[in-house]
Structures are given as C-alpha cells and as structure tokens.
Amino acid sequence: MLKMLAWRMPNVMESLRSLTTVTDIHNELDLKYTTGAQPEPEPEPEEEPEPEPEPTGPTWCQHENSFLYSYAGASYNSLEDAKNACLENAKCNGITQEPYNSNRYTQRVGPEIHDWSPTGETSWTVC
Numbered sequence: 446m447l448k449m450l451a452w453r454m455p456n457v458m459e460s461l462r463s464l465t466t467v468t469d470i471h472n473e474l475d476l477k478y479t480t481g482a483q484p485e486p487e488p489e490p491e492e493e494p495e496p497e498p499e500p501t502g503p504t505w506c507q508h509e510n511s512f513l514y515s516y517a518g519a520s521y522n523s524l525e526d527a528k529n530a531c532l533e534n535a536k537c538n539g540i541t542q543e544p545y546n547s548n549r550y551t552q553r554v555g556p557e558i559h560d561w562s563p564t565g566e567t568s569w570t571v572c
Contacts, residue, residue: 502532505540506572512562513539513555513570520549527552528569539570 505528517537521527524540527550531537538555542548544565558568 502528503571505569508558508560508568508570510562510565511558511560511568512541512566513553513558513568515554516551517554518552520546520551522549524550524569526550539568541566541568 518530518534520543521530524542527540531540531552534552536554537552539553539558540550541553542550553568555570558570
C-alpha cells in the first residue's frame with residue numbers, strides 16, 4: 446500500500462492552515478475575502494437617454510412686443526388651448542396674449558405681425 450504524503454492529504458492540509466489568514470477561512474477565489482491590491486470593478490454601463498419625442502403638431506414662433514389685427518374667435522387662459530383652437534379655426538392665423546385682459550390668449554386673423562405693440566403684447570404664429 447502506498448503511503449500518501451501528509452501535505453497532499455486534504456484533511457491534513459485543512460488542519461495545518463493558519464486561522465489568522467483571511468484567505469484560509471474563506472473561499473480563496475472570492476475577491477472580497479482577499480487582501481492586497483484588487484482589480485477595479487467594472488463601471489456600470491450608462492443608460493442611453495431616451496430620444497426626444499417628435500413634435501406632433503406645427504412649430505409656433507413667438508414674437509415679443511407684437512400683435513395681429515382683428516379677433517378670429519374665442520380667447521383662452523392657456524396658450525396650448527388657444528393654439529389648438531386656432532389650428533381648427535380657418536379664420537385664425539395666430540395668437541396674441543393680452544396683458545391688459547388678464548393675460549388671455551386671443552385668436553387673431555392677422556396675418557401680418559405688427560411688431561410695435563403699445564401694450565406689451567406677445568404673439569405666436571405657425572412658423
């Protein structure tokens with residue numbers, strides 16, 4: 446019968462390990478239990494930003510200190526509501542915000558933009 450060397454026998458090797466060595470009492474392949482220099486962790490992949498949604502309607506241009514002549518329909522408290530109403534109104538060629546009328550947005554016939562508002566109005570037209 447062949448005798449095995451003591452240092453090759455697994456159970457003898459376990460008993461000879463030092464209890465003060467961290468790698469002896471933990472999985473030697475697990476890097477979190479080893480001492481010394483460790484490799485840098487892989488950086489998290491950056492998420493790609495979602496693309497901006499394409500505008501669904503026409504592009505509107507803003508004209509400071511301007512107005513369009515003649516009312517074309519109802520007035521609104523929000524610019525978006527006025528724009529939507531203007532797009533559905535064949536007479537409407539733009540929107541004018543009236544600071545003297547609680548900042549209401551009014552549908553206007555235009556189509557010329559007058560850039561000399563004496564009351565500080567702002568207008569929007571489809572570009």
